[in-house]
Amino acid sequence: MTAQANVGVVGLAAMGASLARNLAHHGNTVAIYNRTPKRTDTLMEQHGDEGAFVPSYTLQDFVDSLIPPRTAIIMVKAGEPTDEMINALADLMQPGDIIVDAGNAYFPDTMRREKEIRARGLHFVGCGVSGGEEGALKGPSMMPGGTEESWQTLKPILESIAAKAEGEPCVTHIGANGAGHFVKMVHNGIEYSDMQLIAESYDLMRRGLGMSANEIGDVFEQWNKSELESYLIEITADVLHEQDKTTGKPLVDIILDHAGMKGTGTWTVQTALSLGVPVTGIAEAVFARGLSSQTALRQGAQAIDFAGPDGSLQLSEQERESFIEDIRHALYASKIVAYAQGFNEITTAAQEYDWKIDLAAVARIWRGGCIIRAKFLNRIAEAFESGQAETSLLFAPYFKEAIEQAQASWRRVVARAAQYGIPTPVFASSLSYFDGLRADRLPAALIQGQRDYFGAHTYQRVDKEGTFHTLWAEEGRPEINA
Numbered sequence: 173m174t175a176q177a178n179v180g181v182v183g184l185a186a187m188g189a190s191l192a193r194n195l196a197h198h199g200n201t202v203a204i205y206n207r208t209p210k211r212t213d214t215l216m217e218q219h220g221d222e223g224a225f226v227p228s229y230t231l232q233d234f235v236d237s238l239i240p241p242r243t244a245i246i247m248v249k250a251g252e253p254t255d256e257m258i259n260a261l262a263d264l265m266q267p268g269d270i271i272v273d274a275g276n277a278y279f280p281d282t283m284r285r286e287k288e289i290r291a292r293g294l295h296f297v298g299c300g301v302s303g304g305e306e307g308a309l310k311g312p313s314m315m316p317g318g319t320e321e322s323w324q325t326l327k328p329i330l331e332s333i334a335a336k337a338e339g340e341p342c343v344t345h346i347g348a349n350g351a352g353h354f355v356k357m358v359h360n361g362i363e364y365s366d367m368q369l370i371a372e373s374y375d376l377m378r379r380g381l382g383m384s385a386n387e388i389g390d391v392f393e394q395w396n397k398s399e400l401e402s403y404l405i406e407i408t409a410d411v412l413h414e415q416d417k418t419t420g421k422p423l424v425d426i427i428l429d430h431a432g433m434k435g436t437g438t439w440t441v442q443t444a445l446s447l448g449v450p451v452t453g454i455a456e457a458v459f460a461r462g463l464s465s466q467t468a469l470r471q472g473a474q475a476i477d478f479a480g481p482d483g484s485l486q487l488s489e490q491e492r493e494s495f496i497e498d499i500r501h502a503l504y505a506s507k508i509v510a511y512a513q514g515f516n517e518i519t520t521a522a523q524e525y526d527w528k529i530d531l532a533a534v535a536r537i538w539r540g541g542c543i544i545r546a547k548f549l550n551r552i553a554e555a556f557e558s559g560q561a562e563t564s565l566l567f568a569p570y571f572k573e574a575i576e577q578a579q580a581s582w583r584r585v586v587a588r589a590a591q592y593g594i595p596t597p598v599f600a601s602s603l604s605y606f607d608g609l610r611a612d613r614l615p616a617a618l619i620q621g622q623r624d625y626f627g628a629h630t631y632q633r634v635d636k637e638g639t640f641h642t643l644w645a646e647e648g649r650p651e652i653n654a
């Protein structure tokens with residue numbers, strides 16, 4: 173096999189095939205390989221004329237078809253299959269070659285893999301890719317980690333295939349080793365939060381206001397012309413407007429109400445717990461998916477028929493219109509909180525793992541191609557660029573004002589939902605997070621007192637330096653320096 177391809181793709185399922193085609197559309201000569209030959213044949217039969225592809229049916233031929241220093245992008249099933257493929261490629265490749273894992277990997281795996289592959293003299297780049305199958309084909313947002321040296325080789329290739337937002341390619345070098353996959357993981361966590369907030373808004377309108385799926389689709393279509401303009405709002409309108417071909421009912425009524433998940437949201441929350449960063453909106457979004465899929469539990473609750481409100485808000489026509497506006501404001505405020513929490517997680521991880529992550533650049537590459545692309549990411553980028561969001565996105569004047577303006581609506585939505593029995597875990601937890609931040613004094617003081625009481629865990633005082641312990645069991649409960 174003659175070396176003729178400047179880049180290769182291993183794994184030609186939905187994502188890999190689209191990425192290979194995107195690369196070919198942009199003037200690259202693309203080596204392709206898939207474990208099962210059928211996928212390679214299908215790509216060649218259906219799209220072989222779209223650009224320069226070099227198909228291989230053995231991994232050795234695939235590697236031989238790449239021009240040194242070789243660049244191979246892996247797009248296979250996450251987990252063990254990815255490890256197997258990395259090792260098989262590393263056995264055949266040479267020092268200086270680059271292996272890119274573009275799948276959804278858990279960042280500690282990426283850090284481990286990078287270390288192992290670097291020890292063998294090769295470069296390993298964990299690259300988050302977002303945008304689904306269509307994004308991979310027409311322009312994804314990409315979040316590569318790895319060394320600066322490998323970035324210099326990958327930059328022109330990735331920039332050519334990335335989505336463009338206001339003319340800028342939606343790809344940047346995120347940082348060393350696992351930084352790229354870390355940021356992609358948080359992207360997905362925010363995606364979970366965004367999706368759950370949209371679902372809660374839908375539920376409030378559907379059950380709370382008795383609107384049809386089609387009417388709610390129209391509302392989302394309108395909202396997509398506001399500060400909420402985003403891919404997820406846009407596709408929500410499409411999904412809600414869709415009729416089931418068999419029954420003629422709204423498709424959303426025919427789809428089983430069990431939300432699936434492949435793990436990235438859970439990783440975001442597990443990591444945040446380890447780092448001690450509250451990502452309450454994302455956590456509630458993960459738990460909401462979990463609850464939706466607890467079939468036996470939910471059926472059991474239906475069977476015992478708990479007493480409580482049925483979710484109907486019973487509002488007048490005028491009140492309904494104003495409540496829909498309240499929901500829009502609550503959605504925007506809660507969305508801002510989700511992004512603020514996600515960026516806080518990135519900041520904390522960057523300190524922990526010594527990554528130099530440019531948060532404004534992250535916001536900019538999320539403006540196009542990815543699932544959470546949204547108009548307001550321009551504002552987020554500006555807030556980080558100006559230094560106004562260093563501690564929290566919520567502290568930047570634009571977002572402070574946005575949250576303050578939305579606040580009354582946000583409170584009405586959460587209060588009404590609780591009163592009438594519609595679950596709004598992300599709306600409510602985001603508001604609680606905001607109120608927790610605002611409070612000059614938190615009940616955590618009481619918790620410290622309790623901890624000291626049962627476990628001699630000590631506490632600090634507001635009026636003097638030092639660490640103290642009350643001898644709770646002794647006469648007069650004297651306080652000592654601990």
Ligand SMILES: NC(=O)C1=CN([C@@H]2O[C@H](COP(=O)(O)OP(=O)(O)OC[C@H]3O[C@@H](n4cnc5c(N)ncnc54)[C@H](OP(=O)(O)O)[C@@H]3O)[C@@H](O)[C@H]2O)C=CC1
Nearest residue numbers: 183184185186187188207208247248249250253275276304
């Ligand atoms: N789908 C999406 O929207 C997105 C997916 N991703 C990530 O991209 C990656 C690819 O996703 P997707 O295209 O959906 O495909 P899948 O995750 O469904 O994986 C299928 C591909 O993996 C290959 N594969 C599975 N096991 C092995 C193995 N042991 N050795 C070699 N190859 C193996 C399959 O080969 P074969 O044909 O032989 O079975 C096939 O090419 C995943 O990591 C996913 O998490 C990232 C962003 C979005």
Ligand SMILES: O=C(CO)[C@H](O)[C@H](O)COP(=O)(O)O
Nearest residue numbers: 302303432433434435436543
């Ligand atoms: O990475 C993605 C988008 O950014 C994938 O679509 C991922 O599958 C979404 O996560 P989940 O399947 O858990 O909803």
